[in-house]
Amino acid sequence: MSSDTKTLTQLCAEVAAGTVTARSRVEMYLANIAQRDGAIHAFNEVHSDAARARADAIDADVAAGKNPGPLAGAVIAMKDNIVMREGRTTCSSKMLANYRSPFDATVVTRLYAAGAIVIGKTNLDEFAMGSSTENSAFGVTKNPWDLTRVAGGSSGGSAAAVAAKFCDAALGSDTGGSIRQPAALCGCVGFKPTYGRVSRYGLVAFGSSLDQIGPFARTIADATLVYDTLCGLDPHDSTCADMPVVTLADKVHLPLKQLRVGVPREYRSSDNAPSVAAVLEQAIVAARAMGAEIVDVDLPLTPLGISIYYVIAPAEASSNLARFDGIRYGHRATLAPGDDLETLYCKSRAEGFGPEVQRRIMLGTYVLSSGYYDAYYKRALQVRRLIKDEFDRAFTKCDVILGVTSPVPAFEIGGKKDPLSMYLCDVYTVNTNIAGIPGISFNGGFADEGGVKLPVGLQLQAPAFAEETLLRAASMFERALA
Numbered sequence: 094m095s096s097d098t099k100t101l102t103q104l105c106a107e108v109a110a111g112t113v114t115a116r117s118r119v120e121m122y123l124a125n126i127a128q129r130d131g132a133i134h135a136f137n138e139v140h141s142d143a144a145r146a147r148a149d150a151i152d153a154d155v156a157a158g159k160n161p162g163p164l165a166g167a168v169i170a171m172k173d174n175i176v177m178r179e180g181r182t183t184c185s186s187k188m189l190a191n192y193r194s195p196f197d198a199t200v201v202t203r204l205y206a207a208g209a210i211v212i213g214k215t216n217l218d219e220f221a222m223g224s225s226t227e228n229s230a231f232g233v234t235k236n237p238w239d240l241t242r243v244a245g246g247s248s249g250g251s252a253a254a255v256a257a258k259f260c261d262a263a264l265g266s267d268t269g270g271s272i273r274q275p276a277a278l279c280g281c282v283g284f285k286p287t288y289g290r291v292s293r294y295g296l297v298a299f300g301s302s303l304d305q306i307g308p309f310a311r312t313i314a315d316a317t318l319v320y321d322t323l324c325g326l327d328p329h330d331s332t333c334a335d336m337p338v339v340t341l342a343d344k345v346h347l348p349l350k351q352l353r354v355g356v357p358r359e360y361r362s363s364d365n366a367p368s369v370a371a372v373l374e375q376a377i378v379a380a381r382a383m384g385a386e387i388v389d390v391d392l393p394l395t396p397l398g399i400s401i402y403y404v405i406a407p408a409e410a411s412s413n414l415a416r417f418d419g420i421r422y423g424h425r426a427t428l429a430p431g432d433d434l435e436t437l438y439c440k441s442r443a444e445g446f447g448p449e450v451q452r453r454i455m456l457g458t459y460v461l462s463s464g465y466y467d468a469y470y471k472r473a474l475q476v477r478r479l480i481k482d483e484f485d486r487a488f489t490k491c492d493v494i495l496g497v498t499s500p501v502p503a504f505e506i507g508g509k510k511d512p513l514s515m516y517l518c519d520v521y522t523v524n525t526n527i528a529g530i531p532g533i534s535f536n537g538g539f540a541d542e543g544g545v546k547l548p549v550g551l552q553l554q555a556p557a558f559a560e561e562t563l564l565r566a567a568s569m570f571e572r573a574l575a
């Protein structure tokens with residue numbers, strides 16, 4: 094078996110057994126990065142020395158007879174809005190261009206404890222606001238399938254790093270689709286767990302009631318292995334759920350009997366690109382062939398998700414980003430004679446934040462201001478409840494919901510000029526966050542866009558904390574569509 098066809102579980106077992114060194118795995122990925130990341134720009138920063146040192150420490154542990162853990166020698170890329178003591182955490186913003194965290198995020202600590210190696214920090218849309226990674230202050234990430242196209246966003250760097258084989262897996266954050274949409278556009282797996290399943294401690298907050306960390310990988314099984322190590326209660330995050338942690342890596346390949354797959358008519362919208370719609374229809378045929386029952390379900394509030402999201406997420410962002418004022422954190426403008434403190438705040442924030450982040454802060458401040466709060470924010474929260482109820486009703490009829498992740502395959506860099514057309518990329522992903530349920534994107538097939546072969550992602554959604562059903566169902570689709 095070539096290393097390409099081995100699962101991450103097998104590769105880590107080889108490292109733990111001492112038949113392959115963690116160091117050789119790091120060197121292989123560093124060589125891939127050296128060869129191709131100049132063109133792709135998945136990374137903001139590659140931690141070559143730290144990764145080598147950690148690999149050597151793992152190999153020394155193995156030589157001394159110690160078990161480094163289930164992720165022994167797994168090479169992971171980290172979205173650059175997840176803090177690490179190593180290197181900088183920039184959120185791809187000028188505001189934090191030189192920020193160094195005094196602590197590691199809980200997910201980082203957990204990966205280390207499981208024997209993983211972090212190889213570097215990946216590019217994103219500034220503060221995770223965007224769907225194309227074009228909003229990064231440090232340059233666009235290119236899609237490994239076609240360098241003239243976007244990798245999706247906001248975790249475009251993590252998706253591209255996995256697709257380009259710069260690492261075994263990566264972490265991202267998903268507030269409205271930022272793991273699943275770039276995974277779809279880059280042809281890899283991207284998994285957003287239930288809200289509260291994974292600690293957010295050390296994730297730079299965007300929309301705190303929506304944010305969730307999750308893995309990217311090349312297969313469902315690999316994503317599951319990484320996910321297993323991330324879960325569990327964390328006293329540092331009060332929204333982290335106190336749920337029993339069960340490992341799923343050893344169960345993910347088990348087929349589900351009598352699987353009911355809901356297909357909402359709203360997900361078969363005529364707005365989907367024909368190539369994307371075709372992949373969904375093929376998946377429905379494949380689902381029937383694997384013995385699943387296809388159930389019609391209704392999610393009529395689907396189109397309202399974007400409007401609700403663009404009230405709630407900016408409202409929370411405007412409050413979360415208030416701390417970046419040039420005094421406590423972040424870029425500080427040069428003072429001119431006569432400038433007062435308020436001028437310093439204004440100048441620092443105007444210089445440090447890019448246009449999309451400024452737009453979100455203004456939107457959020459507006460919808461929270463007295464007089465508009467009831468009309469926008471409160472109303473959005475009410476519709477949020479209705480969207481959640483709608484999913485609850487749908488899940489009485491089915492176990493998982495199937496659709497496409499993105500209405501279009503990867504688009505050209507610079508191709509979406511106005512913010513609204515970018516926001517519409519997330520029409521199928523935002524409601525997952527609004528309802529707090531888990532969602533996964535995996536490759537469903539390919540589109541031919543003028544002779545260019547581009548991956549098309551399928552999304553499965555499941556009830557809150559039904560990750561086992563979700564991952565096992567996704568694994569069935571992965572096999573059926575291979």
Ligand code: GLN
Nearest residue numbers: 221222223268269270271
């Ligand atoms: N694309 C969405 C936005 O721009 C979602 C981003 C995310 O999930 N972080 O807000």
